[in-house]
Structures are given as structure tokens and as C-alpha cells.
Amino acid sequence: xxxxxxxxxxxxxxxxxxxxxxxxxxxxxxxxxxxxxxxxxxxxxxxxxxxxxxxxxxxxxxxxxxxxxxxxxxxxxxxxxxxxxxxxxxxxxxxxxxxxxxxxxxxxxxxxxxxxxxxxxxxxxxxxxxxxxxxxxxxxxxxxxxxxxxxxxxxxxxxxxxxxxxxxxxxxxxxxxxxxxxxxxxxxxxxxxxxxxxxxxxxxxxxxxxxxxxxxxxxxxxxxxxxxxxxxxxxxxxxxxxxxxxxxxxxxxxxxxxxxxxxxxxxxxxxxxxxxxxxxxxxxxxxxxxxxxxxxxxxxxxxxxxxxxxxxxxxxxxxxxxxxxxxxxxxxxxxxxxxxxxxxxxxxxxxxxxxxxxxxxxxxxxxxxxxxxxxxxxxxxxxxxxxxxxxxxxxxxxxxxxxxxxxxxxxxxxxxxxxxxxxxxxxxxxxxxxxxxxxxxxxxxxxxxxxxxxxxxxxxxxxxxxxxxxxxxxxxxxxxxxxxxxxxxxxxxxxxxxxxxxxxxxxxxxxxxxxxxxxxxxxxxxxxxxxxxxxxxxxxxxxxxxxxx
Numbered sequence: 001x002x003x004x005x006x007x008x009x010x011x012x013x014x015x016x017x018x019x020x021x022x023x024x025x026x027x028x029x030x031x032x033x034x035x036x037x038x039x040x041x042x043x044x045x046x047x048x049x050x051x052x053x054x055x056x057x058x059x060x061x062x063x064x065x066x067x068x069x070x071x072x073x074x075x076x077x078x079x080x081x082x083x084x085x086x087x088x089x090x091x092x093x094x095x096x097x098x099x100x101x102x103x104x105x106x107x108x109x110x111x112x113x114x115x116x117x118x119x120x121x122x123x124x125x126x127x128x129x130x131x132x133x134x135x136x137x138x139x140x141x142x143x144x145x146x147x148x149x150x151x152x153x154x155x156x157x158x159x160x161x162x163x164x165x166x167x168x169x170x171x172x173x174x175x176x177x178x179x180x181x182x183x184x185x186x187x188x189x190x191x192x193x194x195x196x197x198x199x200x201x202x203x204x205x206x207x208x209x210x211x212x213x214x215x216x217x218x219x220x221x222x223x224x225x226x227x228x229x230x231x232x233x234x235x236x237x238x239x240x241x242x243x244x245x246x247x248x249x250x251x252x253x254x255x256x257x258x259x260x261x262x263x264x265x266x267x268x269x270x271x272x273x274x275x276x277x278x279x280x281x282x283x284x285x286x287x288x289x290x291x292x293x294x295x296x297x298x299x300x301x302x303x304x305x306x307x308x309x310x311x312x313x314x315x316x317x318x319x320x321x322x323x324x325x326x327x328x329x330x331x332x333x334x335x336x337x338x339x340x341x342x343x344x345x346x347x348x349x350x351x352x353x354x355x356x357x358x359x360x361x362x363x364x365x366x367x368x369x370x371x372x373x374x375x376x377x378x379x380x381x382x383x384x385x386x387x388x389x390x391x392x393x394x395x396x397x398x399x400x401x402x403x404x405x406x407x408x409x410x411x412x413x414x415x416x417x418x419x420x421x422x423x424x425x426x427x428x429x430x431x432x433x434x435x436x437x438x439x440x441x442x443x444x445x446x447x448x449x450x451x452x453x454x455x456x457x458x459x460x461x462x463x464x465x466x467x468x469x470x471x472x473x474x475x476x477x478x479x480x481x482x483x484x485x486x487x488x489x490x491x492x493x494x495x496x497x498x499x500x501x502x503x504x505x506x507x508x509x510x511x512x513x514x515x516x517x518x519x520x521x522x523x524x525x526x527x528x529x530x531x532x533x534x535x536x537x538x539x540x541x542x543x544x545x546x547x548x549x
Contacts (some may be wrong), residue, residue, distance in 0.1 A: 010038065014035070017074065020076060021545075022044065023039060024045070024046060024080075025043075025544075027043070032109075036346050041468050046542075050080065053081075057069045057070060057073075063094075063100045064100060064111075067103075067407065070084075070096055074116075078094030079542040079544060082173055082180065093171070093499060094432050097529070098406055098431055098449070099405055102369040105152075106197075109150050109201075110202050115204075117185035117186060118185070121188075125218065128219070128226045140184050140240045141234060141235060142178055143184045143185075143186055144236075145223075145236060145238050146162070146190055146241065147188045148185075149210070150240050150243070152378075153324075153379075154409075158191065158198055159187055165185030165239055168262070171455055175503060175506045176456055177459065177506075177541065178459065180540070188223060190211040190215075191208040192209070193209055210238070224253060224256075233465060234257070235466075236257055237260060237262055239263065250265075258467060258469060259453075261298070262454050263299055264298045264299065266454045266474070268304075268478075269328045269450075269453045270450050271303045271403065272307060273305070273445060275401075278399050280482070281426060281495075282426070285314055287321070289324065289399070291304075293326065293351075294373070294374070294411060295374075295404070296347075297378075298347070300376040301327075301348065302326060303376070306474060322351060325351055332359040333364045334351060335355045335356065336354055336355075337356065355368075371399060372398070372399035373398070375402040375410070375412070378404045378409045379404070380410060382411040388416065388420035395424075398424065401427070403429065403430035405431040414436050426493075427446070428445070429446075435472070442492065442493075444493055445494070446493075447493075447496065452509075453474070455502075456509025456513065457477050459506060459539070461513060461514075463510060465523055465524035466523060470520070481505060481509060511531040511534075515532075
């Protein structure tokens with residue numbers, strides 16, 4: 001799939017990461033591709049090449065150095081990179097995405113050796129069609145675009161946020177088999193309000209404050225028009241835009257181009273999947289739960305809105321569903337008597353309730369009496385011992401999800417959650433944590449990683465040729481993901497399937513999303529006889545094409 005690069009020969013073949021196979025070229029292919037004399041005599045199978053790549057990576061002194069080694073491998077040999085990732089998902093995913101990618105973004109100007117993806121800045125205004133035309137691939141299917149406005153829990157990283165689209169598309173390929181040449185990461189550089197970063201020595205972007213208003217809207221519109229013109233069937237994923245832009249851009253473009261916002265919709269979907277599993281373990285329903293959120297930004301409100309949809313599906317009237325969800329922001333519990341209702345952001349208003357304003361989480365727990373505590377504040381350590389003890393006093397099986405990442409932004413650790421709830425917690429986190437042995441049992445913490453959701457949703461949309469991606473598709477993805485948690489997972493306390501099964505998870509989610517697209521008339525492609533088989537057959541599997549070892 002995609003435009004073939006195999007027409008190049010000799011040194012060109014070795015310098016192109018899409019075609020380079022290093023010592024994987026056998027004698028015949030070295031002769032036919034004019035490689036004689038350009039490689040050592042030894043021949044290496046893909047399995048042996050993986051062992052060598054892993055050895056080089058594992059000897060690095062820290063996770064950021066391991067990230068650099070893996071990105072260097074990606075720049076040399078894409079097939080080998082993806083084989084390493086796919087076969088070692090549990091070990092590699094935290095290195096190429098959260099939590100390590102946060103440090104990679106902070107240091108991007110220092111560690112970047114070769115620019116990847118497309119870089120579009122305010123300086124390109126009026127010439128973005130030319131920029132898109134310069135991209136060498138004719139079959140781009142998935143774009144992940146960021147403006148670097150709110151990278152993970154790290155804030156405005158400007159052009160250094162490019163590590164996020166690169167990492168997300170690595171996961172599209174590794175988890176759902178989207179061919180790498182069909183993936184395009186884009187940095188939309190509109191400046192940065194992080195003055196210290198943009199004035200640093202090796203900052204790779206515009207050294208000016210972040211644009212807003214008409215200049216911002218015009219460059220986004222020009223970019224989307226150019227992408228849609230060259231790639232009419234493209235899927236666009238918004239990534240790590242700040243709250244000011246995220247909601248309005250999603251609402252503006254979601255019906256004009258097949259698109260979604262992973263921070264709003266993907267995070268919501270993977271969180272609710274964990275909640276579906278948690279209530280299964282409790283023997284309750286989503287509509288029985290009362291949830292308290294610490295954090296009321298795009299992630300928190302996206303999760304809350306999808307929970308409302310899930311409760312309504314279970315028969316609860318929407319107003320009643322909203323009353324079961326309470327939110328805290330930097331000023332405390334969002335209530336009408338707080339005195340700022342007329343100044344609340346639009347996405348918070350639906351979860352502003354009658355009640356006494358509380359400033360601390362402990363006081364809010366005492367008043368709201370939640371069954372679940374969801375952390376999306378990006379403030380590390382928010383769920384203190386007293387907070388965890390407070391929710392465990394009123395719940396036999398408290399649900400605690402510290403979802404902020406990277407790890408230093410997590411509201412609590414798995415060990416803290418287990419310790420301060422007497423081992424009764426139903427736990428999931430945004431960053432990975434090691435198993436916890438305490439109270440005579442071992443808890444395997446589930447990571448509510450968006451990688452469980454967005455690759456499968458994207459694959460399903462592409463297989464069906466979806467015109468739009470609906471909120472219901474994300475609810476379907478959540479139910480599908482939760483259904484794949486087996487009894488062994490539940491016995492270990494894990495609310496998600498193992499990462500080692502993520503390609504199977506993505507395939508199942510893709511088939512379910514495609515089914516929804518066909519059943520609602522949103523699919524543009526002919527329906528395959530077997531959707532699951534069609535999804536499986538469309539998945540890229542990295543091999544050395546010409547090696548016969």
C-alpha cells in the first residue's frame with residue numbers, strides 16, 4: 001500500500017528507511033539491487049536484526065537515551081523498528097510514547113537529528129498547498145496534527161510538541177497496522193507562550209508568542225483545505241491542542257472532514273472502558289456510580305460527556321446522569337454558589353450543580369460521596385493519603401483513576417492507591433506502574449492508555465471509508481475493549497487486556513467501529529463480507545521483503 005519506494009537501488013536503497021534492510025538483503029537481492037560491495041558479507045534474518053537492535057537499545061543509560069536509540073533505528077530501517085515494537089510492546093511502548101515521550105518533547109531541540117513529518121508555520125501562510133504538495137507520499141491516510149499548545153501535562157511546548165504526532169503514528173502502525181508511509185505527523189507552529197523554551201538555544205520553532213484569533217484560524221483552515229484537496233479520504237486526529245482551541249476546532253471540523261480529538265474522545269473512551277470493567281467487578285452499572293473529577297479541562301469534560309452517554313444508554317435520563325458527575329478545577333468544586341457561573345467555560349457549565357462550594361478534594365468527597373475518583377488535573381500527588389482514605393471509608397471497592405501523565409504528573413501511584421485503600425482499590429492510571437504486592441495479594445495496575453482506542457478507531461474508519469467519526473463510535477470502542485478483559489485479567493486486578501494483545505484489540509475495535517459506520521450510513525466504501533477479516537487483512541506486518549534467510 002502507498003507509493004512504492006522499491007524503484008531505488010544501490011546506496012539509495014540503504015539510505016531510505018522505508019527500503020533499507022541492512023544485512024537482511026540476501027545474496028540474490030544484493031546483486032539485483034546493485035548492493036554488491038556496499039554491505040558486509042554477513043546476512044542477518046529479521047529476528048536476528050531485532051535481537052541486535054534490542055541489545056543496542058537496552059544498553060542505553062536511561063529511558064530518554066533509549067528513545068533516541070529507537071528513533072535512530074526508525075530513521076534507518078522502518079521495518080526493523082516496527083518489528084521490534086510489535087514483538088516487544090510492553091517494553092517499548094513506554095519508551096516511544098508516555099511517559100518517555102514527554103521528556104523527548106521537552107528536549108526535542110537538543111536531540112533531533114533528522115526532522116520527521118511536516119512542519120507548517122505562520123511563515124507558510126498562503127503557501128501551505130505547496131508544503132502539502134512537497135510531501136513525497138501519494139497515499140496518506142492518517143494525519144496527526146498538533147500545535148504544541150498543551151503537551152501531555154507539561155503545558156505549552158510549541159514546536160517541541162512534534163514528538164507527540166510522531167509517537168501517535170508509531171502506535172497507529174504498531175497497534176493497528178496502518179502502513180507507515182500512509183501516516184503523516186504535522187506540527188502546526190503558531191508560536192509558543194513558553195518564553196523560556198522558545199528562547200532556548202536549540203528551539204526548533206518560531207520564536208514568537210502564540211498566535212490566536214484570525215491568524216490562527218486562517219492557517220488551520222488553509223492546512224485542512226490543502227490536506228483534503230490532496231488526500232480526499234484522509235483521517236485527521238487533533239492532538240494536544242489547549243482548551244481554548246481543542247473543543248471549538250473539533251466542533252468546527254468534525255462534520256467537514258473525518259476527524260476526532262484524541263485528548264477529548266480517545267481519553268474518554270479508554271477511561272470508560274476501564275469503568276465498564278470496574279463495575280463488572282463490583283456487580284453494578286455505570287449509571288449506579290457517582291464520579292468526582294479532579295480536573296475540568298478537555299480530557300475531564302470529554303470523559304464526563306461520554307459517561308453521560310453511557311448512563312443514558314442504560315436508561316438514566318440525561319439530567320439525572322449529569323447530576324451523578326461532579327468536577328473540580330483549580331478553584332475547587334464547580335457549584336452554582338461559587339459565584340463564577342457566568343464566567344465558566346462552556347464545557348464546564350453542564351457539570352455545574354447546586355451545592356456548597358468546597359475547596360479541597362476531601363471536603364468534596366464528604367459532600368458528594370463519590371464511588372469513583374478520576375484524576376485529570378496534571379498536578380502530581382493530588383490524591384494524597386487523606387484523599388484516598390476518605391474515598392475508601394465510604395466505598396468497599398473505591399474506583400481510583402489517576403490519569404494524568406507523564407508519571408510525575410500522576411495524581412497518585414499504584415502503590416499509594418493500594419496502601420491507602422487497604423488493597424480494595426479498583427485502579428487504572430494514565431502512566432504505567434509496576435505490579436504492587438501488598439495485603440497478601442498482587443495488583444497488576446491497568447494503564448488507561450489511549451493506544452488501546454485510537455489505532456482501532458482509525459483502522460475501522462479507514463476500512464469503512466467513514467465520512468465522520470461519531471461519539472457513539474468511541475462508546476462502542478470502550479465496550480469492545482472492556483469485553484476483551486478476561487477472567488485472568490480481572491483476577492489480577494487489571495482493568496485492561498495485556499498490551500501484548502493490543503493488535504488483536506485494535507482489530508476487534510476496528511470491526512466494531514466499521515460496523516457502526518455501515519449501520520448508520522456513514523461508510524463510503526463497499527461493505528466487506530467479513531469485517532473482522534477485512535480489518536485483519538488490511539494490517540501492515542513488517543517483514544524484510546527480499547530477504548530469503
